[in-house]
Amino acid sequence: MSVEIGMQAPDFELEANNGEIVQLAKFRGSNIVLYFYPKDMTPGCTTEACDFRDQIQQFTDLNAIVLGVSPDPVPRHQKFVEKYGLPFLLLADTDHHVAESYGVWKLKKNFGKEYMGIERSTFIIDKEGNLAKEWGKVQVKGHVEDSLTYIRENLS
Template sequence: MSQVKVGKKVPDFKLPATGDQEISLKDLKGHKLVLYFYPKDNTPGCTTEGQDFRDNMRKFISHNAVILGVSRDSIQSHEKFKDKQCFPFELLSDSEEELCRMFDVLKEKNMYGKKVMGIERSTFLIDETGVLRQEWRKVKVDGHVAEVLEAVKSI
């Protein structure tokens, strides 16, 4: 069950991030935040999604938006993924699944005939005051970043 609801303040969180940092929601106050959850570093869909955010980064910055990617991968894995793809934004490691549970993005998936829990590709837009303004669940990568950018422009 999600602890976040559109129109309500998102509880503060703090997670380890690339660049040898810890990032919390309160650190980002005054900025819009695009928080995107993705299943796994270096997989085709996750790479394409990250590249789309990377390629549109200037547009997001011009609208006072910060982008953060989140998966359960380790910081070491994130650092390699970020470097390989030249991502200009940080990746958060949610190995304890704290943020995944808060945003209710862990779903049962079928992998090679086995049922496993994995991250359902999802994106959340949080405004400058920490209020969740929009959410996208079961995201399809094609066209998604453009849709998020339009939402960022509208708030």
């Protein structure tokens, strides 16, 4: 399954780095930046997380909540949050069920090796829970600014 612009975003429940169970539907009334990334503590993922961290006040000012999702387990997420002072929740999709429902669990190739993993992707979900914007194969540089601009110009 994958999602389409204008469709209701697939709801889910995942455990967050702080141990709480997060349900997407509980954030109705706020815009949501749901970003999927491959792995905590890796260079690209760290840069992306820190870029979101550095712009969090601008997202907050736009009534937008940032949620990061990867297949890493909760303890690894918590170490990542503590090491980089991340002010948003990281969700543990250890069975990649949510990644599959959003169409971002894909065959990847690296140094000639094929494996399944997360394709770095971001979804903007509006206050009613509908998918408003999607970026696949995200390039980290400039992506957080693109997300802010989209929300500012289309959802605020």
